[in-house]
Amino acid sequence: VSRRRRIALVAVVCAQLAVPLGMAALVEADLAFGEEIRLRARPVDPLDVFRGNYVVLTYDISTLQLVRGVSRGQRVCADLFDSGHSYGARFAYPDPPTEGKTICGRARHDARDGTSVAIEYGIETYYASLDRAREIEASIARGELYVVVDLDDDGSARIERLEVGGG
């Protein structure tokens, strides 16, 4: 093997190691510097938490009333308020509110002002092993499900952990 090819091979392998490492570093940075909040959630279908290796989650803030009309895929933000155990929201805006905590996502469909819109925040999938999924299911039967997410300044959110049973 020529020296040039050996160097190229090392570069290719290093790049392949760097990509997942970089992905992990970006998420870790988001989690480290984001602001932690708690959102009330529920699995979309509580009878089907074992589907694949993940649970599909929906939140109280997944459907909100719109202040101004939006089209599918458009960025939508919600101003959050602390309701004691968790954070909630009432209205969704196409532009992020300037004050307070804000979470942003994408509209799942076209919607006119004054109507409700379903919003995807990118925190709707929680991967869990079979054992963990069983725990989640049992906890849901007992009480409530909360997702702790890290909020960035731009309103993007990442799942930090799931808290079950604590209401």
Added chain:
Amino acid sequence: VADGSFARQLHLETESWVAQGLVSREQAEALRRRYPLVPEERRSRAVAALAIVGAFAVGAGAIGFFAANWDAIPHGGRLALLLGVTAGAYALAYHLRDRTGALPRVGEAMYVVGVLLFGASLFLVGQMYHVEAHDPLALLLWAGGAAATALVARVRALDWIAVALFTAWIGFELGLALDDLGGEALAALPALAMLYGAALYGLATLAQERVRAPLLAETAFPTAGRCLGLPILAGGAFVFTFSEAADELGAAGDELDGLLFGALVLLAAAALASAASLGLTRRRSAVIEAAALATVVAAALVAVLAGGDGALWAIVFNLLFAGGALGLVYVGYLTDEPWLVNLGVVLVAVDLVARYFDVFWDALPRSLGMIGAGVLILAIAYLLERQRRRVLAQMTA
């Protein structure tokens, strides 16, 4: 073809025959040429195939192991494990094939394991952090990694994997985009598959015929593109041989948004351009293949954009599918490519069985229908096997 032991014995014997003056050196050479040591190459291929199967098993096992024990390992440990195993696979591959040359086939298989683990890392890191990224992008990254490793390490199996992953990425992207549009839009997927398959086959055949770069000559990219492109093209066309599917074509075309319309036009343009360039090559079947590709692409394009009577389009696609299948046998015969003959034969059989069920299934009692289908399949198998053998024998001769 001679049996391996006979060929080996003959090669040894001819040397002593020359020494004893029984035959001349030229005659001995002619005899050796008549019975080449092909089985040795076949054994080598079998070892390579076995090693690749082993590589896939190891890759799948490793992914399963990580997934099963994921929760027990902290984030840092998971990352270290994933990256360490990937780097280890590549290091072992380099050692076995390139550094010592002790086990080149196993070394190649370890390169495949490395690429599989790279893909697993992408998906498992996403899973680890519950990332809802645009999923198909991971496939594109994986395909890029596989192609880069294939080019640098010169592992032909990786060329196939890279082309397959790239194809999966295109399919995933188009499928997601069509699904997002809702309504009848998803019905356009087979048409897009036809255009992609035609473009892939056309460009890969063109690369094989025209590009003389030494790097490309050493890779299996053109072969993989041709071998994957044709079944994708045929699969898309096959869907529209049924009038129920062809009926939805027009409505699906109306629902395409700007991006998907652009993808449709781009794929059609790539397929037509490759067909035109292919027609100008010296390949024996150049004109036939170029005309066939252009006809299929034009039909798919007009069907999606103009729509119309589904039953009529089903007839058009039936004619195209049957003509294409028979045409493949002819092209394979012309170009001495047995895989084209075999693929053509399989498509003819699929078409005959599909048409039998399409036309007669509802008209006959179920038991009679089954007997008829069985007899038809046996008859097709008998006729096609005989014809295929005859064609392949003529090609060998």
